[in-house]
Amino acid sequence: MGYWDDFTGEYESLFDRDPMYADALRLIVELVGDANRKRVLDLGCGSGTLLARIADENPDAELYGIDPSERMVQGCVNRFRETPNVHIAIGSALRVPLPSDYVHCVVSNLALHHVPPEDRTACAAELARLLKAGGRLIYADMFCDVDGPVDDPTRARDIIHKMVGKSLYDLEHGAFETMLLHIGDIPAVIKGEGEHFTTDAAWREHLAVAGFHRFEVIPVEPAEFGYRILVAVRK
Numbered sequence: 001m002g003y004w005d006d007f008t009g010e011y012e013s014l015f016d017r018d019p020m021y022a023d024a025l026r027l028i029v030e031l032v033g034d035a036n037r038k039r040v041l042d043l044g045c046g047s048g049t050l051l052a053r054i055a056d057e058n059p060d061a062e063l064y065g066i067d068p069s070e071r072m073v074q075g076c077v078n079r080f081r082e083t084p085n086v087h088i089a090i091g092s093a094l095r096v097p098l099p100s101d102y103v104h105c106v107v108s109n110l111a112l113h114h115v116p117p118e119d120r121t122a123c124a125a126e127l128a129r130l131l132k133a134g135g136r137l138i139y140a141d142m143f144c145d146v147d148g149p150v151d152d153p154t155r156a157r158d159i160i161h162k163m164v165g166k167s168l169y170d171l172e173h174g175a176f177e178t179m180l181l182h183i184g185d186i187p188a189v190i191k192g193e194g195e196h197f198t199t200d201a202a203w204r205e206h207l208a209v210a211g212f213h214r215f216e217v218i219p220v221e222p223a224e225f226g227y228r229i230l231v232a233v234r235k
């Protein structure tokens with residue numbers, strides 16, 4: 001996980017001026033609702049910003065943050081040293097070190113696009129394993145509207161349109177570092193190198209097979225850039 005290992009420390013400044021990121025976190029916390037006396041997992045928790053918001057709103061929740069990046073995890077361990085109901089561990093979207101049928105809610109923001117296409121079935125199965133019946137997945141990420149081979153011009157155009165649009169939006173809102181990140185990421189997203197954007201419909205199919213239903217897709221505005229929250233209920 002070298003890429004995100006490099007970002008620990010400056011990570012907060014990457015997103016702290018990004019209005020869409022702020023809106024996404026606010027929406028996710030609203031969707032989680034009252035999590036007191038419940039267990040919530042943040043999969044791909046990064047520096048722990050979302051976990052901190054959920055902890056603030058839900059002082060009696062048991063919160064779990066999992067990330068494959070050792071430096072991100074170490075940063076979170078330090079951040080939550082005085083917060084005994086927040087538990088941090090190394091893990092990945094395919095292997096979460098928690099028991100089956102354990103959490104009431106899984107949240108994930110901007111992390112599961114790192115899961116390669118061939119691992120999406122296993123990831124959906126892992127999410128289904130962790131959640132209690134009736135529990136909810138609240139999965140926010142950048143989605144595209146066209147999937148297909150790496151050299152498909154329609155797919156590339158969709159990615160460029162969304163990512164350039166998002167970069168310009170970042171620039172206009174003073175999120176200069178975030179703009180640089182998004183602009184720099186465009187070739188990797190097109191080539192599928194560590195970044196695997198797909199449609200929310202593709203994820204819904206994997207999740208339906210794994211045992212989820214009652215899907216809802218909520219756009220983070222402006223909707224045209226593909227930042228969406230996919231909500232699903234474990235059967």
Ligand SMILES: C[S@@+](CC[C@H](N)C(=O)[O-])C[C@H]1O[C@@H](n2cnc3c(N)ncnc32)[C@H](O)[C@@H]1O
Nearest residue numbers: 004044045046068069072092093109110111114
């Ligand atoms: C853009 S950051 C988002 C972090 C955090 N969720 C947030 O909203 O600020 C992406 C995170 O995904 C994590 N990640 C990468 N591959 C992953 C995987 N296979 N499973 C879970 N998390 C992963 C990275 O280590 C990194 O912390």
